[in-house]
Amino acid sequence: MKKSKVEKIYKLRSKFSIIGLTGRTGAGVTKVAEFLSSDFSTIQNIQPLKLEPLINKTRRYNISYTYAKENWKKYTVIKYKNVILLHLLRSDSSNMNVSLLELKFPVVCVEEIFDLIKGCTELITRIKEISSINETLKDKDELKQLSEIFFSKEFNDFSNRFDEILNGYNLLNRIKFFHNLANNLRKSGDCFNHKDEDEISIFTIAETINRIIKGYKISHDETHITIDSLRNSIEIMFFKERYSAFYMISINSEHRREFLLNKYQDDINFVDRLMVFEKDEYEGEEVSKGNFYVQDVRNCIQKSDIYFNYNPPFEEREAELPVNELIDRSDYYLVGQIIKYTSLILHPGLITPSAQERCMQIAYVAKANSGCISRQVGAAITDVHFSIKSIGWNDVPTNSTPCLLRSTTNLVNKKDPESFSPFEKEDKYGFNQELVSYYKDVDVSALGGQNCSFCFKDFYNTVKGKDNQVHTRSLHAEENAMLQISKNGGVSLKNGILFTTASPCELCAKKARQLEICQIYYIDPYPGISRWHILRDGSSLPDLILFSGAVGRAYHKLYDPVMSYKDELALITNKRPKSDLVLSGM
Structure with missing residues (x-):
């Protein structure tokens, strides 16, 4: 039986896949996107260092490498910042003047940006001709047009020049500029409106990416897209719920500072300021306050499916390597991980998981x-x-009630007493009154049937003016x-x-x-x-x-293999020892 019949089983995987990338600044996210969008000839020249003697770890890699060599799929990159620029070119550009000046970009920089925009009137006209680039856009011709514009040389040349101008004046403020635009788009649907919050707008950028993917799929036989990079966990949820073939990869590194210093020519002051700035986007504390439009890289990492390590493997970690050699080796390890997991995306069950x-x-x-x-x-x-x-x-300890299963309604109404400690439910300890007073006016109807739990540690620490882990249940x-x-x-x-x-x-x-x-x-x-x-x-x-x-x-x-690997091999090779040898009398 020909292999083509088995290939039909894997047709969906070979025709379509989406990889989302996330990670902290300098962790190697863009590097992974570059490798994914390369021809295999490039990948072939950056092979991971070989581990000797031959062990199962290297056997797994060899199988993945051989498969990738025959079946490599080149991914098309959707740069997140380019999606933001697409929206920017549809906006009233006069607002950009104020935004750039607020970040202390000099007037001469603003003038260069406006000259660049004036020189792209035809491109901007084409973009504005599309009726919408969000959820209302369903016309196939317009979807295709949107995709063609986004991946066009003209638009990408504009994007590169836009970056080049801002980087030339203040690289950190360029990052802040895109950061602000993204927050505004997710908050209000407008690049420059940071006041009006609309919960529907949270998916503004994600919907645009979704439309670009749909438009790309119309005119391409195969669609393999990587998004560089997602830094809002609600957007990750959006893609996970829409695409079964969506994989979220987080790239981490223990040598971020060294890599950043190497990239930015040992500018310690800049690297330190950059890491302080990106700390806020990593923590995503605003998300816990209901501001879902901000970046929250930590939550993105937690919601990832696959983790890449931009570091030497543990076996070689003790070696003291110069930064340049460390970076070169890290490229090897990234490529090894890319080869392994892209092969598994195409053919699940090709190898077994590692012990780790x-x-x-x-x-x-x-x-x-x-x-x-x-x-x-x-x-x-x-x-x-x-x-x-x-x-x-x-x-919580055995036989205690987890916080998720406790209800403030029961506490206030003195029900389910076993769920609460005497300290929480009895007046004589002086704490019950504060708890009941705080939670008695909770509008339970607003919860839509959800249980109204509470965190004892947070409440107690707040009331007592403490910040101590010891009070957790x-x-x-x-x-x-x-x-x-x-x-x-x-x-x-x-x-x-x-x-x-x-x-x-x-x-x-x-x-x-x-x-x-x-x-x-x-x-x-x-x-x-x-x-x-x-x-x-x-x-x-x-x-x-x-x-x-x-x-x-x-x-x-x-x-999880699609079918028994033994049966798959038998179908492809037409070799079945159990029946062939019996029939031949052997």
Whole structure:
């Protein structure tokens, strides 16, 4: 039977896929986009360093590489900032004057920008001829026209020149300028309106990207798109809900500052100011206040499916490398990860997951058990051979009621008394009155049937003017996993490995040190000092390793084969030993 018959099974994957990219500034996001949009001949020249002796890790890579060489799909890049520029050219350009001057761009810079715009009148006319570039645009001809304009040489030349002008005067303010435009578009649907908030506008940029993809698909046999880069978690949700073939990749690096210094010619002052500025977009504290239009890179990282590590692998981490050599090697490792996961997107089940992926997937799944209403974290502890010994998640102690399942309505009306402590429900401790007074006027009807939970730690710390983790009702995920071992008989965790969806806080890091855990794999860094304090004091230090791999839904989408690999090979080669040899009398 010819291979073409089996290929039909994978037709959807080979014809269409979308990869979203996210990560902090300098983590390597644009580098990944560049590699994805390259021909395989370019990829072929940047191969990962070979690990000797031949082990399963390299066998997996060799299989992925061989498959990629035959089936490589070149991705077309949608630059997020170009989508913003598309909206800018549809806006009243006179508002841009004020916006640039507010960021202290000199008048001469503003004049250069306006001269550039005046020189692109034909392009702007074509863009404005399209009736809408958001959700109301459904006409196929206009969708196709939008895509053709966006990917045209004329528009991209304009974009490059626009960047070049602003970069020449103030690179950091250029970043702030696009940052402000994006926030305004998500807030109000207008590049320069930062006052009127409309919840419908949150998807303004995402809808435009969606239309560009649809227009591209009309005129192309195959559609493989990568978005560089998404930094708003609501937009990630938008694409996940629309495309089954959407994969969100987060790129992380432990050497961001070194890479930025190398890129910006050792300008320490600029790099430090840049990292201070992007700290706000990473934390995304405004999101917790209901301002969903801002950038929140931390949430984007948490919502990713696949994690790339722009660092040397653990085996070579001890080597002291010059920055240039470090960057060269990091390119090798990025390419290796790109080859592996793009091959799996095209052909799920081509290889098996790594031991690290398997264990982190268990931690990732475990976090869903958490009844914490602030943040869910999962953890798994293995021995040195990656055999699972315990799992845990951040939650209240056994037989207590998780915060998610407690109701302020019950507290106020004195129902379900077992869910609340005497400290919360009895007047004599002086705290019940404050709780009841605060929550008694909650408009439950506004919740639309949702349970009205509350975080005791946040409330108590606010009332008492404190900021202390000790008042949380929950155990941390790592702590819970460690206690489960003690609770259920106990085994030694010396030289064990901890997998956690967030790097351990100071308290859990101390416990890991006491248990003599030797490696800690994590996805998202905890915003504390445990990394450079608790885990770096003394001797026999545990290795803190940034996780690289697939978790969550992507783990199943990439590693669950469409059909039995044995049957697939038999269909392609027309070789079935079980029947062939019996019929031949062998």
